[in-house]
Amino acid sequence: MPNHQLYMQRCLDLAQRGAGRVAPNPLVGAVLVHEGRIIGEGWHQQYGGPHAEVHCVQSVLPQDQDFIKVSTLYVSLEPCSHFGKTPPCAQLIIEQGIPSLVIAMQDPFAKVNGEGIRQLQEAGIEVTVGVMENEARTLNKAFLTFHQQQRPLVTLKWAQTADGFIGKTDTRLLISNDNSNRLVHQLRANHAAILIGTNTAITDNPSLTNRHWPGASPTRLVLDLQDRLPKELSMFHDGLPLTIFSEQRSGTEGLVNYVPLAADTDSIPQILHWCYTQGLNSLLVEGGAQLLQSFIQSGKWDEAIVITNTVLLAGDGIVAPELSGHKFSNEIHYSTDTIQYFQRL
CATH class of the missing domain: 3.40.430.10 (Dihydrofolate Reductase, subunit A)
Structure with a gap:
């Protein structure tokens, strides 16, 4: 049984590195895990720049590329499903053939708000939502207040x-x-x-x-x-x-x-x-x-x-x-x- 909290905590720690640099975007971290080993990780580093999922996939070493299609991706926020300053991360995950995804929380942003999860599930990807959700919400309290209030x-x-x-x-x-x-x-x-x-x-x-x-x-x-x-x-x-x-x-x-x-x-x-x-x-x-x-x-x-x-x-x-x-x-x-x-x- 994978230790979801262990890897999600790593996502949250990575996400924190973007503090002060990504607003009004959320703080997001991502970790790619194959059989208990982290083969890729990344975080949203700069507003307008690549999202955490992109950095995570790009960090995978050549010798680990074949493992992407049999790995689990952990992300602290629902992957985006729309074209903004960057392409949608949900599509990237589908294209990479990642079979399993664990998400801390759904994105309240109107252009996402469950749409990313829906697209991933329709593509046959197993999606788990709610791992360390309270911690993720605390991390992105400014983002949540902005969109909800x-x-x-x-x-x-x-x-x-x-x-x-x-x-x-x-x-x-x-x-x-x-x-x-x-x-x-x-x-x-x-x-x-x-x-x-x-x-x-x-x-x-x-x-x-x-x-x-x-x-x-x-x-x-x-x-x-x-x-x-x-x-x-x-x-x-x-x-x-x-x-x-x-x-x-x-x-x-x-x-x-x-x-x-x-x-x-x-x-x-x-x-x-x-x-x-x-x-x-x-x-x-x-x-x-x-x-x-x-x-x-x-x-x-x-x-x-x-x-x-x-x-x-x-x-x-x-x-x-x-x-x-x-x-x-x-x-x-x-x-x-x-x-x-x-x-x-």
Whole structure:
């Protein structure tokens, strides 16, 4: 009896390597197994590039080519059945003569959504679905949220002092340590977009880029409804694209794209809808307190990451947001910092 979970775990591990590089596509890994031996493996490495199944088949050594037709293919997501930026993987599997397929989960994307499985079964391929499905769904939570809720996965992140403040009103307050900062840059690399509000932009003058973790920087978004951002801020002069949500402006000025929002209307649904139309499947909200609390009150968030410096006291300043409707998920410690993970109920 083959150990389906062993090989599917390998698929999930491979899929994770594409984090920060394949959005809005899903993270997918594939493993080809012949009589208990992996003869090929691959993962989706770059948006617009070959899918995991293609890399897997191409990795099979010449001396193992004859085994393809008597092997089992493990894939963490249902193979695609349509022509997009690449040909359909279901057709590749059929053409290769692979007799058996094990899939972690069905693809919710409207152009697939069971069609790949149907085509494979009609071709006489034995298909097993649901091996480590929960783990696969967790891996692709951004992809699933994007297609099932028509909005990006929203992660809230802030750092706070031991006495519950996230900053001062008029000057930048450095709270988290170097290890926590690297985690923040990992978060930026793994999210398609990052959002802050006007006050955070003015007080911190941040770059909003990923500089300390492998991978790309997220699309930079600032909510500045009343056009208060001074043009001296570094984000206007670093040669990188910037999107500003505004009730006062629209159009493009150089690398700055002003997206108009309807006045006297909740801005959060408008921002999330815009992200959806742009194919941004995950959004990291880094502040400030007012913006974070607005997301919490709206219920339009999925995860929260709170970094607490357990020894730093601010005395006064901007009070940290207060989570509601959530459950505790995990906790890790980096020297003076405690990092807590929460999920929305």
